[in-house]
Amino acid sequence: MSTKLGTLEELPPDYREAMSRVGVAPLWPQMRNVLPHGGPVPVTKSHLWAYSDVRPLLLRAGELTPVEKAERRVLFLADPGRGNGAMQATATIYVGLQLLLPGETAPAHKHTPSAARIVVEGEGAYTVVDGDKLPMHAGDLILTPGGCWHDHGHAGTKPVIWLDALDLPLFVYLEGSYAVEAPLQSPRNRPDPSEVEYRAAGLAPVRRRDRAMPASYPMMRFPWERTEAALRRLAEHAGSQAVELDYINPESGQSCLPTMGFTAMMLRPGETARPPLRSTSAVFHVISGRGTTTINGTTHAWDPKDSFSAPVFAAIDHKATGDTPAFLVRIHDTPLQEKIGYYEERAR
Template identity: 50%
Template sequence: MSQLGTLEDLPLDYRQGLTARNLVPLWPALRAALPYGIPARKTKPILWRYEEIRPQLLEAGRLTPIEKAERRVLVLANPGLGLDNMQATPSIYIGMQLILPGEIAPNHRHSPSAVRFVVEGEGGFTIVEGEKCPMEPGDLILTPSGLWHEHGHSGSGPVIWMDALDLPLVYGLEASYCTEGAPQTVRNEADGSQTRYRRSGLVPYAAVTRPRANYPLVRFPWREVKSALADLATVTPRGEAVRLAYVNPETGMECMPILGFSAVHLRPGESLRLPRHSASSVINVVDGSGTARIDGVELAFDQFDTMAVPTHAEVEIANASSTRPAHLFVVDDAPMQRKLGFYEIFG
């Protein structure tokens, strides 16, 4: 392996001439841009404790009315990437959002795609293109790029959910923007998760005769996901992951273009090594407690905690309970990597 030249090998007047012409020599920085083995990574394996986030979020609710916040969110920023950059991983933005009884987070749409994963509370709702989706703990609700959406709260007590967006990618492309809109007119029917897409393998007949919808299902109720995981656990050999992917029910493909979503069931006392892959990810603890070892960094997690996983990381997860399962919700950027042609699984 040859030793590459450095900037200092070049005469000063030559370097100054390049700078004056907005030119940069590649070879001194080639290994930084294209390292051998695995990528150079700034993302740190880190855990955000919900017991520390929640009081700060409730205090934000006291300090800042919704009219002055529009979206009342605390962003989970990875210190390895710089707190001002608002990145959990290089491509994933994560925030914890609070809405209080009677509040409305106004209608808008934006170029980044977003999802809401409900953490706690009852009575919240999201309206997506006129479809009113109840927000129950553990529910996943999609608000894809360009679709109108607004949030409200008709119950009592705080409602908190996790936002996951591909904002870092879209912002980095200088393509991130938002459009305000008037309040939506709600359709007089239940959302599609309760009417059109109730059973896997069954879709409305028209779905097979018309062009496939990009986002036919925007709400995935946790009660159904949890039940499906429990059933899958009964037929999954010990040592294999009990894991379900959230997909478009009409195509079987990922439900969003950039970010992917999955749910993991950890059986009582189970320790699991997740396949090492090229995608970065964020893990939210739906319920249970245990430990995660991410690239050798050990993190003890409890319910509602959130963890960042760098690309190419080694990940082992253990359920601390010998009597109860634990459940995890995972966000990753594998769909983007697959579309770009460089997604890899290393086993």
């Protein structure tokens, strides 16, 4: 039973002033705001950011602001639930779209928040992470975990755009967000570990005595070509199950980053998916294909390279509407929620 709690206005003015003077406040008038009954009341509002809308603005930023004056030339996705300019797409997830023009470099830095990139458009760019040069092909997921040096370069001939996902809101909340800068790195002259040590699922380098513990971040690049092939193969045998694969650390089997999770999903032509209500918020990025997603009663029609957000415990219904399969990556915070013993699913 919900009882009606007292309000601030019911208290005498002299008592309210006295509380303000000593720096205290009564909990009961605000109790329901922070502990609503039965489930959270999300601030995040679902939104679709059409790539066709964002792309011209991002390209114009390339004309207006040289990379030297931007360091990272990014337009971020602002959650309408938090108002214009909110530097987050959901409670815990920041997403930006970054432009790098041919010949440009973005200087090396490292920071406390972790990041991952999904390449949206263009060829020829690369990211150097702790000395490993990672080529950036469309759809690739590339990690730059917190504390790892990373810089970007572009040897191609056309603009490159990628999506950055960071746990920045969490680090801002912790008052723990900061960066350190350095000159461009000199990359090792060898392919990155996804092409050498972790070429095949289920195979890892032999553990020698000097590396008995699984490495925190053994593989920074997940080539899309392999993810798509794995999803297509899984779809042949998945029956009515959702065709989904999590990006994981190939040594530990844990999530590939500490707080953010990445899940690749395939929808066969005409297929619908109705996931459970989850305690995690999410940003979906469309790699390819077309479809619609209804989130809490609002339907977004999506095209390749679009992104859309979903608040916590959202009722989500996907449908692929094109002639070819649709591929999406869901960015979420399940690893964080599991670490704090909270992750929850509810049947619909």
